[in-house]
Amino acid sequence: MPEIRFFPKFVNVKNVRNFQAMIEALMMSAGEGRLAAVIGPAGRGKTRTAQWYAANNRCAFVRCLSIWRGSELGFLQALGRELGVKKVAHRKDPAFLAVMDALNAQGGRPVFIEEIEKLPRLHLELVRDLSDLSAAPFVLVGEDELQSHMQQVTRIWNRTFQLLEFEALGVGDVVMFAREAAGLDLPTDVAELLHGQAGGCFRVIKRDLISLVNIMNARGKSEPDLGMVKVAIKQSLRG
Numbered sequence: 001m002p003e004i005r006f007f008p009k010f011v012n013v014k015n016v017r018n019f020q021a022m023i024e025a026l027m028m029s030a031g032e033g034r035l036a037a038v039i040g041p042a043g044r045g046k047t048r049t050a051q052w053y054a055a056n057n058r059c060a061f062v063r064c065l066s067i068w069r070g071s072e073l074g075f076l077q078a079l080g081r082e083l084g085v086k087k088v089a090h091r092k093d094p095a096f097l098a099v100m101d102a103l104n105a106q107g108g109r110p111v112f113i114e115e116i117e118k119l120p121r122l123h124l125e126l127v128r129d130l131s132d133l134s135a136a137p138f139v140l141v142g143e144d145e146l147q148s149h150m151q152q153v154t155r156i157w158n159r160t161f162q163l164l165e166f167e168a169l170g171v172g173d174v175v176m177f178a179r180e181a182a183g184l185d186l187p188t189d190v191a192e193l194l195h196g197q198a199g200g201c202f203r204v205i206k207r208d209l210i211s212l213v214n215i216m217n218a219r220g221k222s223e224p225d226l227g228m229v230k231v232a233i234k235q236s237l238r239g
């Protein structure tokens with residue numbers, strides 16, 4: 001029996017389709033500073049989806065670091081690097097101007113900023129200024145706290161044109177993921193059990209599916225059944 005292989009493929013699940021529709025809607029209001037927020041509990045695929053979109057559309061993607069708490073310079077330098085700024089500025093003003101020039105040169109592509117809710121509000125205000133002055137759309141990606149962080153700054157919330165919440169994964173998403181990542185056609189009971197145990201979390205589904213593939217290979221089976229899924233779930237929870 002040929003071995004079943006798992007590939008960490010990117011799959012076009014419902015949240016991904018919603019994400020693409022949201023970006024399209026955001027782009028329709030070109031010409032003014034505007035923001036979007038993507039929120040949702042851990043493990044639902046927010047980061048992977050934003051990175052996938054950014055990589056395929058040559059967009060900047062910056063994940064905020066806690067060490068930038070004390071100053072906006074590190075944030076501006078990282079954003080500049082992502083936007084292709086060659087010369088690193090060591091003071092805030094020139095770093096800001098370099099980012100502005102790069103934003104103006106890149107023709108309105110969205111910029112993705114992740115986990116800005118970990119930083120003080122000053123960083124959010126900076127994003128607002130950059131977006132206002134360059135008219136580039138910024139998409140902020142984070143956990144649910146991101147929304148209240150943005151709402152605390154009226155002039156940020158006022159410019160937020162789109163809010164997308166990543167939903168719990170559906171059974172259809174699980175079936176699609178198993179087919180595309182492992183070439184497995186899951187029977188309905190197996191898909192429902194995997195789905196029911198994961199609480200909508202992509203990370204858990206992925207872990208369980210990898211365990212299931214390992215068990216099937218160890219037992220030389222080409223069709224998964226409920227018994228194997230139960231073992232897989234137990235194993236990956238322990239691991």
Ligand SMILES: Nc1ncnc2c1ncn2[C@@H]1O[C@H](COP(=O)(O)OP(=O)(O)OP(=O)(O)O)[C@@H](O)[C@H]1O
Nearest residue numbers: 009010011041042043044045046047048049202203
């Ligand atoms: N569309 C997808 N296709 C394939 N794998 C995916 C997809 N979306 C997410 N994953 C996988 O699911 C896991 C969790 O995704 P990700 O880290 O993007 O979640 P998150 O919502 O950003 O979570 P956190 O809030 O913990 O940062 C990762 O292993 C990722 O590779």
Ligand SMILES: [Mg+2]
Nearest residue numbers: 043046047048
């Ligand atoms: Mg993430």
